[in-house]
Amino acid sequence: MLRVWRFLGIFFILGILLPIAPQIQLTGDYFPTRTTQVTGLLPSPLEQEFSLKTKAFGLIEKAQFDDDGGRAEGVALANGLTFVANYDQGLEIINSTDPSNPVKLSSKRTQGNALDVYVKGNFAYVSQGSSGVAIIDIQDPQNPRTIFNLDPGGMVREVDMYSNLLYIITDFNGFFLYDVSNPYDPKSISSWTDGMLHRGISVLKKHICLSTWGLGLKILDLTFPEKPDLIGVWNDSINYARGVYATTINEQKFAFLASSTKGVQIINITMPQAPVLVATIFNGWGEMLDITVKDGIAYCANADFGLLLANVSDPSNPVILDSYDTNGKTRDVAVENGLTVIAERYQGIKYFDTTNPADIHFLWQFFDHGQASNLILDGTTLYVADSRGGLEIFDVSELAFPKKIGFFREEGVYVQNFILKDDLAIVTAFDNGLYFINISDKTHPTKIASYNSGLFLRTVAEKGDLLFIAGLNNTIEVLNISNLSAISKVSDYLFPVTYPDIYSLTVLGSTLLVGSSYESLTLLNISDITHITQIDFLDFDNPVFSIKIVENYIFAAAGNAGLQIVNNSNNNLQVIGSQETSGYALDVALNDSLAFIADRTGGITVIDISNLSHLQNIGGNTAHNCYSIVLGKQTVFSGAWTEGLIIYSFDSDGDSISDEDESLYGTNPYDPDTDGDQMPDNFEINYHLNPLNATDAFEDPDEDGLTNVEEYAQEFFYGEPTDPFNPDTDGDFMPDGYEVANNLNPLLANGDADTDLDHLTNLEEYLIGTNPRKKDTDGDGAEDGLEVAFHTDPLNPKDYPAKRQLIRVLLALGLTLLLAITAIIFVIKYFRNRVQRNIEREEKVLEAEEEILLF
Template identity: 25%
Template sequence: MCISISKISIGEINQEDNSLNNDISNSNTIDTPLLEMSVNSDFNLTKIGGWTDPLGYATEIIIQKDIAFLACRAAGLVIINVSNPYNPTFISQFNDGGDIVDLEVNSTITYLVDIVDGIEIIDISDIFSPVEISQIISDNVKEISLYNNILFLAGNSFDITIFNVTDPYNPVTIGSLNFDYFTIGHIGITSSSILIGANVFVSGSYPSRNPKLYSIDCNNLSNPRLIQFVDYFSENIASITINNNFLYAITEAYIYLIDISNPSDMILISKSIQLFDGYCGADFILDYGLFAGGYSGLVIADINDMTNYSSMYYYTNEDFCDVKYYNGLIYAASGDSDLSVYSVDLDNDGINDFDEINQYNTDPYNSDTDLDSISDYDELFIHNTNPFLADSDSDLMPDNWEIKFSTNPLVNDSELDYDLDNLTNIIEMGYNTDPNNNDTDADGLTDYQEIEIYLTNPLEQDSDQDGFTDFEEIEAGTDPLDSKDNVRKDSINSLLKILLPSIAGFLVFVLILYFAVRATKKNRNTPINILKRILIDLSKKVDKISLNNLRQISNLTENEILNNIAVLQYQLNTEIDSDSEFLYFSNNVGLSSDINLISNKIQSLFNSRTTSPIKIEELSYFKIELSALKDRAKHSPNKNYTNQIDFLIWLVEKFTRELSLDIR
């Protein structure tokens, strides 16, 4: 059956100002970077098969159920069996002498674009004997798109025409849209479960004018409505392809990436250098775009970042007019050999996609199917582990850990102890220690000692980061988990215990000498005479002075006088006039002497403890003496005395605690 095309004009394009009379405005352009594509990977692209017709020049390919349909210009429609991609075989051909440049396949019907005759509708229910059943006569057809039995035809001078082909024997014209003076070349349709509400995008060109991209509202198929057009392009558009909400307009020089999520506001995202030529088809698989660039070959591009579009790989060994990704392989309609088949490794794991899908059942788009940080290739061909299980031997130790530490990922060895450190392999995994090295951090302590005994970090030589290894601290008796308790501090403490009494004695001597000289200069009295006067003065205050007392005082030694002064001061609970030279002298010279005396006694007691055990009574005596000294020190302007007495009190208490522990 043959039918003629009717036309519907919705507006006339003014050739002078390039605008539509019904005031459909162009979108605002945006500053878009010109992005040069860089080569990052070859994807192991390898030609594995093909088929050639002497008369053919394939421009379009569609594959369904291992059957490839080729539009081969002078050779017509060619049908190829690709169930064995390494050796595609010819099935049949339809050729009535036309020039076939495009096709669509719907189950058992194929629609061919014949530049000479228009649209030829072919019954392929018997693929061995395709038969023409009807025809749509139209001149200068460029391209067709089929969607839910609705056929869109671009060409016929300045038209896009819509047909209902539910009955392929009797196609019916629904409507059309006229673009006066602009030749419509290519069609793209947004994905939709039904055609109603979908949007159609077409490209058009006119001599001496920039090519345009149009968006069309097809809510009413009998009256399609132009929504918007953009003219971003400086070259003729070779093809347009839609993927999700993005349209790829491929020109003779660039790929233009356009956001069409809002058909009334198409936005240019990027413009990438390509150098395309001739027929240009495209296909998409996940994050990859496959672009046939005519004589320029094939481009595999990463489309993950839509704002920074970058090409991944150029393949220029063949003329690519159209391309399809099917069953892990790339099928190309080629001007050189009609049909070419290429293996490809999109995840770059060393296994081509076809083998991953058909032989190993691994994920061809993820180099690590089980996400265990070991590539599928390494699992299959190096370690012989299971690419679908992160723990091949189910011993609760992941394959990547076992491979890293050289345990066996194929045998349950979780309870073994390869390094004989009393820690099983699975316990070592929990602490991330090396199951083949009993001292992972090489600090002199085994992993077992660090984990079970000292609770230190088996992965750090110095757990508390104080500059001394755990081993050094344990040897020295310091705490390897406390940075304030370390070998250096312990050594200083030991040294202080030895030197402090000597230093204190020297300081006392200097102070006695200083105050003695000072007192002598003032009143020419000796220190002991001044102390005697202090004692006499205190005795008077407690009414204990007599001639006999005076005689006794005159015969007392200096230390005996100091002790009597301390007792009387305690009894009186009073202070001698702070301006008195007697108090000043006694609080400095006498106090210093007493501190030195009791310090020497304590040191002597400590040094002789091995031959003469310390008694609790002796320590109690020291406590009383030191308490009295501390009361006297409160009245001294020299606050260092208080610090010295506090140290001696602490030392006596330490001896007392140790003695108490020994008694228990």
């Protein structure tokens, strides 16, 4: 009987629960496959016609030449290449297979100032101070790529490697260990710090040697990389340790400690718990900054005496071999196959043949500061005044690949400006006076004469055999240079102030235009060269740095006053137009109706001068701070000071395609949309559409519901267009057209987002067909996610969970009633049958008893 009641109870409960139990789990199999076609849609709120915006005149960077070795802090050699940590210039890569003619391949700016570099395999690890370590892919040395910026914290000074482990030392934050078996994803392993100032690191298998300022040498044990353990210290109390190099010699371990005060100290660390000083070398030779040891030879970088070599094959008895005084502050040294290269702060890098360590041979110096202050273009030859880098000569016949073919430089000479006269470059060299350089052989320019009267020269102009020179001082000197072996002073003109800072001299017939900080623009009469007089002047409250003249008009680059245009009719200076730039105007060049301004802080500004009384800024390029400018055919050459030479191509219509390239494509260089289909030429070219066929604007090659022009229009809303040949530009499994129609970002993978907070992701809404920006697509009062969970139709307002729930409850009640009735009938029948059987049994018993009695 008890089993019957249990069965009836379970049956009753299941009868109530099963019809109303929701299935909440959503699976991909549940969602129907749905293809959305969206036509004629632009991103809301722009569902109307749009117009193509033009950027006006643009400049496209074509090439850069910057072989700045001016502040080389660290250097490494690998596979015929030199890698230079060049402070604010980042990493530079130089082909040194021919060390007598090194060729710069590329440079890569780093987030912070590059202090040191370590190369292993296809990657360079650049220490960049407070910005950590830049990991740079150098597989293609002409196109290095930063793949990761690793910031452990603190001021990173140096790194070393062993196997796939990267060891990093910081100033005061100690030591950090990373696994870089995948350089794209470095993994932190451990760190150690003692709060001291550390300057160098060297790895010798499981032992790490640290040079510690004021505390000598510290040795860490990394038997267990996760737990660095300080096991040894060596200190002579006055050791200001800089660099350190650990190596094995004659089966014993040694650490070579470069010291600011004690030369190189050689320490036996075979027993790291008890390091022992075995010898000192180069004590008293000044400040030792770094050291490396190869094949028993120690190569030392010395701030005072340059490159020092010693035989340390017997570490207890080192022998000095040779030295080479470079007259620079040597910072680092690297060695490979008899080639030694040193990095010198402010002196670039220098190559030496050390095949015979006892006889160092200087090979070549790679030094150019990139401080381009003046340019002159002569055909396909470009001449650059490069401050401490001297006068440089480039072949620019291939604009994308400028080649440095020659240079003239003297130590301590700062080239300010120059002019070309026949086969001469006449160079102003500030306190070194005037240099006359023979450039008939452009590959080997040579100085043939000089003149120095004590003036600090900045600028020079010529008229026949007469030279006008001036600079910081208040004097303009006139020289006769008909005989360079006997240069004579003809006359001079004195300003009434001590330092007028004269920046520009320009001869115009019988007059001389002077740009200065004193009167801005001064007009002098030089018809009688022995008696120079002032005619007129204009003061812009700013210096005039550069002057260009067209007929009676003077175009002046005037610092904060920008471009000033002056009418010089009848030697009467009158300003007729001006246009400020975004920064500080230093130079000006003219091309038809355009003026190009080199701006010290604003790059290059292009000004429309077709109407001199109404100048208009129409574009340019702000990527580099420019100090000088000269124009070629559809080309701009600019000196970008510390960034070297920058070459730009004209982009007259501002569509990001150079005029030169437009001629190749057959497009109009003065119309950003040649075929008038409201898609700019560069978009059509980049995405392989036809910029000469307007009908392709309304095609939809990827069938994502957006026409080509609609794909382009996304740039107005999201900063970039969608790809007309990829139906899902952002790869989130929702077509671009669907995302645009529903105001989702087609350039951001947002399929997993729940934009309307209805518990369905955008991708689920796309697959189901609901609106990702509306919680209740069918407006039946139930959120879409709830309807999916309860298996109601989120697109049918007559089908919602509450209604279906009521039906389920009624069905459950009916079923329950039916079960109850069935159970009651069953019980009645059961008891009735039971009673009947009992009655029949009783009757049989009575009958049996009667028979017995009768018998």
